[in-house]
Amino acid sequence: LSMAAANASASGQRVAIMASPLHELTGFYIAVDCRSADCRGERKFAIAELAAFYKAATVGDVLRQMRCAGGCGGRVLAAWLETGPILNARVRPRRVPLLGPEARE
Secondary structure, eight states: OHHOOOOOOHHHHHHHHHHHBBBGGTTTTEEEOOTTTOOOOOOOEEEHHHHHHTTTHHHHHHHHHHHTTTTTBBBEEEEEEEESSSSSTOOOEEEEESSSSSGGG
């Protein structure tokens, strides 16, 4: 994330992240959920793997194109950008809501 995006408001962060090309966020993960009661719930993807598949797409482009693989084929209704695995005890993982109820707070 750029310094400007990191210091922006929550809404500003969301806008900056959604407009970011995937290759700029390869150390992060995206968690997605279609919110359907019939599906397995939240799934997590390494952005590096998504970037290899979607090439020059932005985070927003990918979230609009993704469909549920849990059986319903629905759209992503909730999504979060997550930091990677914990590196040491002082670094807590972060989760930035991109779509869904948490993103509107």
